Amino acid sequence: MTDSVLESLATFDPPLRPPVLPVTDVSYAVDDTPIGRMLLARNESGALVASVFVPTATEEDRWLDRLARSVSPRVLRHPGALDVARRELDDFLAGRLRSFSSPVDLALATSFQHTVLGRLPLRVGYGERATYGELAKAIDRPSASRAVGAALGANPLCVVLPCHRIVASSGSLTGYAGGLAAKEYLLDLESGQS
Numbered sequence: 606m607t608d609s610v611l612e613s614l615a616t617f618d619p620p621l622r623p624p625v626l627p628v629t630d631v632s633y634a635v636d637d638t639p640i641g642r643m644l645l646a647r648n649e650s651g652a653l654v655a656s657v658f659v660p661t662a663t664e665e666d667r668w669l670d671r672l673a674r675s676v677s678p679r680v681l682r683h684p685g686a687l688d689v690a691r692r693e694l695d696d697f698l699a700g701r702l703r704s705f706s707s708p709v710d711l712a713l714a715t716s717f718q719h720t721v722l723g724r725l726p727l728r729v730g731y732g733e734r735a736t737y738g739e740l741a742k743a744i745d746r747p748s749a750s751r752a753v754g755a756a757l758g759a760n761p762l763c764v765v766l767p768c769h770r771i772v773a774s775s776g777s778l779t780g781y782a783g784g785l786a787a788k789e790y791l792l793d794l795e796s797g798q799s
Contacts, residue, residue: 630677632686635665639698640787643763644668645687648676652710653690656765658783676712694764700794703731705765713761720744721756722766729770732795736774750774758782764791 631654633646644665646655654676659665673680684691689707696702704726711719721744728743729735735743737750737757746752757768763782769791773779781788 629681629683629686630679631672632681632683633669633672634682634684634687634691635659636691636694638694640764640790641783643694643783645690645694646672646676646680647687647690647707648710648712650708650710652708653705653762653765654710654712656690656694656762658763658787671713697764698794707765709762709765711761715756715759717752718756718759718761721753722760722762722768725757725766725768725771729767731767732797734770734772734776734792737771738774740771754779767791770795 630649631646633644633655635642635644641658642660644655644657644659645653646668647653655668655672657668659668669680690705693702693705693707697705711722714722721740724744725740728740737754738747740757741747741750741753744753753771757771758780760766760768760782763769769781769788778785778788778792
């Protein structure tokens with residue numbers, strides 16, 4: 606703003622101030638990223654509850670409905686509340702960050718997903734890969750590789766909880782919520798090939 610505009614605004618009584626949005630139970634933002642359109646959402650305490658792919662408005666609405674049913678009906682598009690998480694995601698996708706510091710809350714996960722997703726970042730580090738079977742063994746369920754795959758396929762915190770690092774026993778890339786091109790991008794990024 607120019608100085609003259611600021612001076613004229615200062616003459617209002619009471620003085621004009623930018624609006625302050627109230628803290629909501631769930632704040633969210635939708636961003637276009639190099640791997641697709643993603644919705645990030647955090648709860649009132651600041652923990653990330655969703656980092657999901659929403660390629661269409663219908664998919665975005667489906668996730669917002671799920672947040673309203675599972676976390677709180679007070680859901681507000683409030684990108685500023687997600688500045689830290691958005692910056693971390695941008696830095697991760699640009700290769701400047703290897704792990705996320707934003708706290709997470711698995712409010713949208715099943716109890717089995719809690720087990721799988723809780724072990725995932727401890728078992729498979731940046732630039733590493735593991736198979737569904739190896740992750741199943743790591744959670745002491747060696748015959749549950751398909752269940753592990755299903756749990757990862759519904760991961761409510763994609764990229765942040767790195768399900769893209771899990772591959773088939775043959776080493777081939779299998780399903781990913783953001784599509785195989787996104788999975789390949791993330792794996793190439795982590796291996797230094799992008």
